[in-house]
Amino acid sequence: MLEVLRAADDHPTAAEVYERVRRASPRIGSATVYRTLALLVSTGRALELNLGDGAAARYDANTRRHDHAVCDGCGRAVDIDHPVPDGMMAEIARRSGFAITGYDLQFRGLCPDCQANGSDPARTAGGTGQQ
Amino acid sequence: MLEVLRAADDHPTAAEVYERVRRASPRIGSATVYRTLALLVSTGRALELNLGDGAAARYDANTRRHDHAVCDGCGRAVDIDHPVPDGMMAEIARRSGFAITGYDLQFRGLCPDCQANGSDPARTAGGTGQQ
DNA sequence: GTGATACTGAGAGTCGTTCTCAACCAGCGG
DNA sequence: CCGCTGGTTGAGAACGACTCTCAGTATCAC
Numbered sequence: 001m002l003e004v005l006r007a008a009d010d011h012p013t014a015a016e017v018y019e020r021v022r023r024a025s026p027r028i029g030s031a032t033v034y035r036t037l038a039l040l041v042s043t044g045r046a047l048e049l050n051l052g053d054g055a056a057a058r059y060d061a062n063t064r065r066h067d068h069a070v071c072d073g074c075g076r077a078v079d080i081d082h083p084v085p086d087g088m089m090a091e092i093a094r095r096s097g098f099a100i101t102g103y104d105l106q107f108r109g110l111c112p113d114c115q116a117n118g119s120d121p122a123r124t125a126g127g128t129g130q131q
Numbered sequence: 132m133l134e135v136l137r138a139a140d141d142h143p144t145a146a147e148v149y150e151r152v153r154r155a156s157p158r159i160g161s162a163t164v165y166r167t168l169a170l171l172v173s174t175g176r177a178l179e180l181n182l183g184d185g186a187a188a189r190y191d192a193n194t195r196r197h198d199h200a201v202c203d204g205c206g207r208a209v210d211i212d213h214p215v216p217d218g219m220m221a222e223i224a225r226r227s228g229f230a231i232t233g234y235d236l237q238f239r240g241l242c243p244d245c246q247a248n249g250s251d252p253a254r255t256a257g258g259t260g261q262q
Numbered sequence: 263g264t265g266a267t268a269c270t271g272a273g274a275g276t277c278g279t280t281c282t283c284a285a286c287c288a289g290c291g292g
Numbered sequence: 293c294c295g296c297t298g299g300t301t302g303a304g305a306a307c308g309a310c311t312c313t314c315a316g317t318a319t320c321a322c
Contacts, residue, residue, distance in 0.1 A: 003148050013278090014278075015277095015278080026303075027301090027302075028301085029301070029302035029303060029304090030278095030279085030302085030303090031279095031280075031281085031282095031301080031302065031303080031304090032300085032301060032302070034278095034279065034280070035280095035300090037303090038280095050181060050183040050184075050185060051183040052183070052235045053181070053279090054181055054188060054309095054310090055277095056277085056278055056279085057185060057278085057279090069223070069227050069229045071229070072232070075196065078227055078229075079188050080223055080227060082219065082222065082226070084215070084236075085216075085219075088213065088216075089238075090214075091217045091274080092200070092211055092213050092238060093240070095211075095213070096200050096209055096211060096238075097242070097243040098200045098202070098209075098238065098240045098241065098242055098243070099149075099240045099241045099246050100200065100238045100239070100240035101203070101239060101240045101241075102238070102239050102240070103236060103237060103238045103239065104183045104235075104236070104239070105215075105234060105235070105236045105237075106234060106235045106236075106239045107220075107223060107227075107229065107233070107234045108231070108232055108233050108234065108235070109160065109224070109230045109231035109232045109233070110229065110230045110232075111228070111229055112228040112229070115230050119151075144309090145309075145310080146308090146309080158270090158271075159270085159271075159312070160270070160271035160272060160273090161271090161272090161310085162270080162271065162272080162273090162310095162311075162312085162313095163266095163269085163270060165309095165310065166311095183276095185279090186308095186309090187308080187309055187310085188309085189309090189320095215280090222289065
């Protein structure tokens with residue numbers, strides 16, 4: 001299962017992980033996939049992503065701290081490795097009074113492919129908003 | 132409905148909005164609430180928030196660009212008004228090739244209340260991870 | 263009043279996820 | 293080899309959030 005996740009260069013949803021794992025062991029059930037995914041996440045060997053489009057959670061075997069850019073056209077998510085400056089975190093902690101332990105950051109826009117193929121976001125026109 | 136949202140200083144879920152609206156007009160149905168919420172979001176008079184905890188979407192009548200800090204203890208979300216520097220956006224756009232139109236940023240940690248009341252995250256221990 | 267149109271509420275349906283429970287399996291003592 | 297125990301599994305039911313469908317109702321022009 002972790003192998004399936006490691007082999008995936010995209011960010012598969014639980015359903016996609018289920019489908020891929022089923023190719024290797026067809027008798028597996030979805031409950032086991034969700035259980036194992038939860039286990040991997042809780043032991044820190046995978047990351048659960050909520051890419052803010054209200055859709056299913058995605059999973060990522062890249063456990064280093066990183067963010068994502070999500071394409072409004074095709075829904076693809078690519079990794080972004082560019083941390084928020086510490087100074088900004090400290091400033092926000094100071095202003096809000098929160099003890100900040102982490103953050104989730106997703107950029108949205110159009111991936112190079114969708115920019116090339118004319119810019120009509122065919123998929124989930126609208127998206128989550130919050131912009 | 133927009134009044135209910137404007138009166139809310141928290142960030143209510145659709146179910147909470149439904150409940151509050153129902154106090155004013157008890158015969159309203161949930162479909163109408165979801166429809167109206169979607170309308171408000173699509174006309175830019177409200178913001179839909181996915182706070183990444185896998186739970187229901189939240190709504191916010193504050194339509195200015197802003198981010199949120201979510202408490203791992205009580206689930207409360209407070210507004211943060213501290214934009215990501217333009218330089219960082221440009222750098223990420225350049226590196227990823229994306230035409231970036233916006234971003235969603237949520238900080239997580241413990242709010243001042245939960246820091247005071249001992250720091251056992253009673254609620255959704257675990258959270259979304261991605262950190 | 264009549265018909266066209268738009269909106270509404272109730273409830274069914276869908277989707278992603280979690281729960282429940284019987285079946286199964288490995289390990290162990292006899 | 294047999295039965296027991298405790299953990300894991302898969303199937304399917306259950307759940308919560310959300311969307312769809314459809315009949316009923318309101319609104320309007322005529």
